[in-house]
Amino acid sequence: MIPSSGPAGASVPTESGLSLRESATLAHPTMSSRLSLLVDLASLLSREVELDALMSTACDRLRAALECERATIWLIDAEREDLVSRVAVLPEVPQLRLRLDRGIAGFVARTGDTVRTTDATSDPRFEADIDRQTGYVTRSVLAVPIRESASTPIRGVLQLLNHTHGAFSEEDARYLAVLAAQLCRALELTTLRARGEEPGVVLRGPFNRIVGRSDVLGTVYERITLAAQTDATVLLRGETGTGKGLFARAIHVNSKRQEGPFVTVDATTLPRDLVESELFGHERGSFTGADRRVQGRVELAQGGTLFLDEIGDLSFESQGKLLRLLQDRAFERVGGRATLQADVRVVCATHRDLERAVRDGTFRSDLYYRIRVVEIEVPRLKDRGAEDILELAMHFADMYARRYGRGAPSFTDEARSLLLSYAFPGNVRELEHWIESAVVLSKDGRLRPENFPKVRELDAPREEGSAVRIPLGLPLEEVERLYTAATLDESGGNQTIAAKRLGIGRNTLARRTKKP
Ligand SMILES: Nc1ncnc2c1ncn2[C@@H]1O[C@H](COP(=O)(O)OP(=O)(O)OP(=O)(O)O)[C@@H](O)[C@H]1O
Numbered sequence: 001m002i003p004s005s006g007p008a009g010a011s012v013p014t015e016s017g018l019s020l021r022e023s024a025t026l027a028h029p030t031m032s033s034r035l036s037l038l039v040d041l042a043s044l045l046s047r048e049v050e051l052d053a054l055m056s057t058a059c060d061r062l063r064a065a066l067e068c069e070r071a072t073i074w075l076i077d078a079e080r081e082d083l084v085s086r087v088a089v090l091p092e093v094p095q096l097r098l099r100l101d102r103g104i105a106g107f108v109a110r111t112g113d114t115v116r117t118t119d120a121t122s123d124p125r126f127e128a129d130i131d132r133q134t135g136y137v138t139r140s141v142l143a144v145p146i147r148e149s150a151s152t153p154i155r156g157v158l159q160l161l162n163h164t165h166g167a168f169s170e171e172d173a174r175y176l177a178v179l180a181a182q183l184c185r186a187l188e189l190t191t192l193r194a195r196g197e198e199p200g201v202v203l204r205g206p207f208n209r210i211v212g213r214s215d216v217l218g219t220v221y222e223r224i225t226l227a228a229q230t231d232a233t234v235l236l237r238g239e240t241g242t243g244k245g246l247f248a249r250a251i252h253v254n255s256k257r258q259e260g261p262f263v264t265v266d267a268t269t270l271p272r273d274l275v276e277s278e279l280f281g282h283e284r285g286s287f288t289g290a291d292r293r294v295q296g297r298v299e300l301a302q303g304g305t306l307f308l309d310e311i312g313d314l315s316f317e318s319q320g321k322l323l324r325l326l327q328d329r330a331f332e333r334v335g336g337r338a339t340l341q342a343d344v345r346v347v348c349a350t351h352r353d354l355e356r357a358v359r360d361g362t363f364r365s366d367l368y369y370r371i372r373v374v375e376i377e378v379p380r381l382k383d384r385g386a387e388d389i390l391e392l393a394m395h396f397a398d399m400y401a402r403r404y405g406r407g408a409p410s411f412t413d414e415a416r417s418l419l420l421s422y423a424f425p426g427n428v429r430e431l432e433h434w435i436e437s438a439v440v441l442s443k444d445g446r447l448r449p450e451n452f453p454k455v456r457e458l459d460a461p462r463e464e465g466s467a468v469r470i471p472l473g474l475p476l477e478e479v480e481r482l483y484t485a486a487t488l489d490e491s492g493g494n495q496t497i498a499a500k501r502l503g504i505g506r507n508t509l510a511r512r513t514k515k516p
C-alpha cells in the first residue's frame with residue numbers, strides 16, 4: 001500500500017480542520033492541499049506503486065483539493081479502443097467502460113481538448129444515459145486529457161463532477177492539467193504503460209504489476225479475486241519464481257485489509273531456535289538478552305495480512321506452534337501469560353510437494369488441512385504460452401531499460417525464438433534475469449541471443465530428449481507440420497498443452513498436424 005496517502009489522507013489538511021485564522025493566511029483555501037497533492041504524486045512516482053491504489057488515492061485527494069463530488073480517472077484501452085475506469089480496487093465495484101465516441105470523457109480522449117462547463121445536461125456531448133442508470137445528477141464538469149504534453153499521445157481523461165460551489169474555474173483547469181501530466185508519467189512505471197507511441201495504455205492483466213493474460217493465469221486471477229473478498233486462509237503453490245509472492249500481495253491489496261500491514265515471514269530464513277519469539281514476540285526477561293518486550297510478526301500484522309512464505313520449509317516443531325494460531329487465532333508472547341487474539345488473514349506459499357512431506361512425516365497433516373482452505377496453483381512460465389512469455393519479456397525489458405537509463409528496447413527475431421524455446425526452470429524470475437542481463441549488455445537497445453546469459457548446467461534443457469530432427473531442404477509447411485506433430489507427441493497427445501506450448505489455437509494445431 002501507499003504509506004501516508006491512504007484514502008483517509010492523513011497529511012491533507014481538510015478545510016474543516018483549519019482554523020479561521022489559518023485559512024485566512026493561505027492565498028487560496030485549497031492551495032495547501034493542492035500543493036501537497038502534487039508533492040505526494042511526485043514521491044509516489046519514485047516508487048513501485050500499486051496503480052489502483054495510486055489512482056483511487058489520487059481521485060480521493062483530487063476531490064478534496066478541487067472541492068467537487070466525484071473524480072474519475074478514465075484510461076484509453078489501446079487494444080479495445082474504448083475508455084475504462086480502473087479506480088475500482090475492490091472486486092465488487094465493477095470496471096466501467098465507455099465508448100470513445102460517447103460522452104464528454106470520450107470527446108476529451110479523442111480531441112485532447114479540455115471541457116469545462118457549469119451545466120452538463122445542456123452540453124450536446126453529455127451522455128445522459130449514465131446519469132439515468134445510476135441516478136446521479138451531473139451539473140458542472142471539468143475534464144482534461146491525461147498526457148505529458150500537447151505533442152504526446154493521450155493516455156486517458158481526468159474528469160471531475162459537480163463543484164461544491166457551482167463552477168470550476170480556469171485555474172482549476174490549469175491545475176488539473178499539471179496533475180494529469182504527472183499521472184501520465186506515473187502510468188509509465190506500471191503494467192498499464194503505453195505500447196510505443198500509440199495512444200492509450202495496454203491493460204496487461206487485471207492486477208497491476210502482474211503481467212499475463214493467458215487462460216491458465218485467468219483461473220489464478222479469478223481465484224485471487226474471490227479469495228480476496230474473504231478472510232479465508234490461502235495456500236499458493238507453484239514452482240520457484242512463478243510469482244507466488246506477487247500473488248500473495250495481490251490478495252492483500254485487493255482485500256478489505258488493504259489499509260492494514262502486509263507482513264512476510266520467510267520460513268527458510270527463520271532462525272530455528274527463535275521461531276516462536278519471531279512469530280509471537282517475547283516479554284522482557286523471558287530469556288537472556290530479552291531486555292525489552294518485542295512484538296512478533298503476528299502482532300505486527302494485526303489488522304492486515306500475515307504471509308507465511310515457504311511454509312513447507314518450517315521445522316516440524318514450529319509447525320505445531322502455528323497450528324494454534326491458525327485454529328483459534330490465539331497466541332502468547334514468549335514468557336508471557338496473557339493469551340492474545342490475532343486479527344490477521346493468513347496467506348501461505350510453498351514450492352514443495354506437501355503431500356509427500358505429509359506422507360514422509362515431515363509435515364503435520366493437521367496443519368496441512370488448515371492451510372489448504374483455498375488452494376491456488378500458480379502455473380509454470382512455460383505453461384502460460386508464447387504470448388505471456390513475450391509480454392513479460394517486453395515488460396522486463398522496458399523496466400530495466402528505464403532503470404539503467406537505456407533507450408527503448410526491442411528483441412531480434414532470434415532472441416524471441418530463443419525465449420520461446422527455452423524451458424525456464426527458474427520461471428518468471430529467471431526470465432527477468434535474462435532480460436536484465438540483455439538490457440545491460442546490449443549496446444543499441446536491440447536485444448540479441450548473445451546478450452542473454454549462457455545456459456549453464458543448472459538449467460535443464462527444455463524437456464529431456466525433446467529435440468526433433470528435421471532434415472534441411474523441406475518446404476516450410478512440412479517443417480511446421482513435423483514440428484507441430486512432434487510437439488503434440490511430446491505433450492502426450494494433449495492438444496491443449498501442445499497448442500499452448502506452440503502459442504497457437506487448438507484449431508490451428510489440428511490443421512497443421514494434418515497430412516496434406
Ligand atoms: N506475472 C508477473 N508479472 C510481472 N512480474 C512477475 C510476474 N510473476 C513474477 N514476477 C516477478 O518475478 C520475480 C519472482 O516472483 P516471486 O518472487 O513472486 O516468485 P515466487 O513464486 O515467490 O518464487 P520463490 O518460490 O522462489 O519464492 C519477482 O521479481 C516478481 O516481481
Ligand SMILES: [Mg+2]
Nearest residue numbers: 244245309349
Ligand atoms: Mg517467494
